[in-house]
Amino acid sequence: MHASDDGPHGHHHEHDHSELSDTALRVRALESVLVEKGYVEPDALDAIIETYETRIGPRNGARVVAKAWADPAFRDGLRRDATAAIASLGFGGRQGEHMVAVENTPEEHNLVVCTLCSCYPWPVLGLPPVWYKSAAYRSRAVIDPRGVLADFGVTLPEGTRLRVWDSTAEIRYLVLPMRPAGTEGWSEEALADLVTRDSMIGTGLARAPGGVAA
Template identity: 75%
Template sequence: MSADHHHHDHDHLHGHAHGHEGSELSPTALRVRALESLLVEKGYVDPAALDALVDTYEHKVGPRNGARVVARAWSDPGYLERLRTDATAAIAELGFAGRQGEHMVAVENTPATHNMVVCTLCSCYPWPVLGLPPVWYKSPPYRSRAVIDPRGVLSEFGVTLSEEVSISVWDSTAEVRYLVIPMRPDGTEGMTEEALAALVTRDSMIGTGLALSPDEARKEGLLQ
């Protein structure tokens, strides 16, 4: 096993927050909702502007964009080659560009190599394709341990790799941001790009997760 660290010039690390409506909302989500209601009531926040902002990050800037990039790469060998050659331009073909995504590099997972992204200095992150960085990505434990003990960090995210798989850690900077292209799951032959995109998680594009299998996606309600 080897762990390569590439640099270009959690307590438990991974806390899932599956907020749903009503009583299933997490304590943090409940506090956010209460604060939002108070700000709207006091006239400090325009609900329409807030909805527009949420829509932007959910539909125009965020992991759904990255999932579309990955699904296209899985489906179109020509696009995958362009992504390898010039990820910034290839991503822009799908309309995803802008601040925090000017200089992109795509790294592919293979049966022999698993890629993982970190920003050891701060929290550089490709907003146009992944949205806002998760809290754990910015945390000192992740930023330090991803380089020192990537296999241990992956195990905390529920990812267990065989000792034969090497791990490459890519260090994002203000100049270069990375997007991991996870391996395409088995049993996905013939699936549409839209269906394939449902298998791509944010964590799989950072490298702290794997793409979902079709069965896993169905269990989470992401596929019919």
């Protein structure tokens, strides 16, 4: 567990702890000034937070992947024009304006990174996890992606090529993981439960029906 920003029982050293509190205070001061000057509205801030806490997250992407597994026509559309295919399920907008879906195969595994900042397909995956924005991931994904996969407990079969997509522009990439064996005839809802966030970034694989990574 991570310490809360100003709770007294965090796991951090005193130094880290006080820095976190400083940040919390600085953000509070910043927000107060912005509200007082009328640049931002408190209700709008709450609406933004509510959106990303409850409505926009990786279950959206899981629905896209499950449909692509179950519906070959949708999958073809997703590969041809991902923005339109994803919009047909009701997802789109900020940080997903220009989507591209890349498909894992037994021959090639895809991995997405943004080495320069934190570009990430928000409408389908939500806000990026801390590790995606970390120096450790951004530095190593392009030079040692197999080492990064090992950090996630993923070992690709020998001979699988690794393809890394560095999101340096406004194109946002969604990885279409391989459908686990033994899921023939499953509903889209059941399939979606096998789709992890990490499998749509490429740092993971879809879960096998038994619950472990395929």
